[in-house]
Amino acid sequence: xxxxxxxxxxxxxxxxxxxxxxxxxxxxxxxxxxxxxxxxxxxxxxxxxxxxxxxxxxxxxxxxxxxxxxxxxxxxxxxxxxxxxxxxxxxxxxxxxxxxxxxxxxxxxxxxxxxxxxxxxxxxxxxxxxxxxxxxxxxxxxxxxxxxxxxxxxxxxxxxxxxxxxxxxxxxxxxxxxxxxxxxxxxxxxxxxxxxxxxxxxxxxxxxxxxxxxxxxxxxxxxxxxxxxxxxxxxxxxxxxxxxxxxxxxxxxxxxxxxxxxxxxxxxxxxxxxxxxxxxxxxxxxxxxxxxxxxxxxxxxxxxxxxxxxxxxxxxxxxxxxxxxxxxxxxxxxxxxxxxxxxxxxxxxxxxxxxxxxxxxxxxxx
Numbered sequence: 001x002x003x004x005x006x007x008x009x010x011x012x013x014x015x016x017x018x019x020x021x022x023x024x025x026x027x028x029x030x031x032x033x034x035x036x037x038x039x040x041x042x043x044x045x046x047x048x049x050x051x052x053x054x055x056x057x058x059x060x061x062x063x064x065x066x067x068x069x070x071x072x073x074x075x076x077x078x079x080x081x082x083x084x085x086x087x088x089x090x091x092x093x094x095x096x097x098x099x100x101x102x103x104x105x106x107x108x109x110x111x112x113x114x115x116x117x118x119x120x121x122x123x124x125x126x127x128x129x130x131x132x133x134x135x136x137x138x139x140x141x142x143x144x145x146x147x148x149x150x151x152x153x154x155x156x157x158x159x160x161x162x163x164x165x166x167x168x169x170x171x172x173x174x175x176x177x178x179x180x181x182x183x184x185x186x187x188x189x190x191x192x193x194x195x196x197x198x199x200x201x202x203x204x205x206x207x208x209x210x211x212x213x214x215x216x217x218x219x220x221x222x223x224x225x226x227x228x229x230x231x232x233x234x235x236x237x238x239x240x241x242x243x244x245x246x247x248x249x250x251x252x253x254x255x256x257x258x259x260x261x262x263x264x265x266x267x268x269x270x271x272x273x274x275x276x277x278x279x280x281x282x283x284x285x286x287x288x289x290x291x292x293x294x295x296x297x298x299x300x301x302x303x304x305x306x307x308x309x310x311x312x313x314x315x316x317x318x319x320x321x322x323x324x325x326x327x328x329x330x331x332x333x334x335x336x337x338x339x340x341x342x343x344x345x346x347x348x349x350x351x352x353x354x355x356x357x358x359x360x361x362x363x364x365x366x
Contacts, residue, residue, distance in 0.1 A: 031059035035216035035239040046077035049240035078213040139165040142196040148188040152181040187214030255289035274305040314343040
């Protein structure tokens, strides 16, 4: 029964780890690479750029960071926001000899990947002089499909909200309220995005400017600390994290690669993986020059790759691990001298462990 029990125990642990990973999309290997990669993982991700922080991963959900884990002045968590130009003219107002029919005229969005903002618009329906009256309202835009942004239109069409960019049966002088849901699906590394918004039959257009929040100011060249002392002068300090030169590895560039028989920092880190493609130290420790240091806050974790749960051994009748007569080593009880059985519950002296005339030593052999 012992192998089955251990397998079931580790299946349950794996399930819990999966749930934790799903709940914390920020603490991923890709998110740990850099501040820019971190904030792309999820809108809730934040980066700790404090070079003296001892937090395991600098990329965490914003709510994770406290004064004990990262100085508040070093937390980078850009906020998605919408700003409508204060110079916006309301509909029916005049600009020279022209009546304003569309508002707002300019909207600025700062957005993280994966987030959505809803921009409200109003349109005053007026037919152009000398032309047949228009009874259809239709939104038109410049091309946005390849920008990384996505637009969805919703119109209050004669009392009913509909999805789409067209509403029929519009009367002269009618004010139409409509919205554009703007979602930034991905970062395209092409700078700001400008999208023109107009209405067929109305010659002026409004503009939506989107600034993708896909990078970090601390990554800019002028903010980097070259050959930093904190990186043993073998790397640049970028956003509080060392980026080592080609001869070094480790979180502080403290590991000469040649001394560990590897050519790259990635190879050195692979020494901390239980198998190719696995998480470094099974996600429960940090890699120090090719060796795992398990998270001390999880007292039951150990093993070369932090793969062991020292709380998974059988318990005795007294409820204690290994009956209190041994230590749990990666799921197996290591009994003290004078004790045996898988839970260390049996004394070697038969006289002390006879129940109903049967020795537990004999019972073990049956």
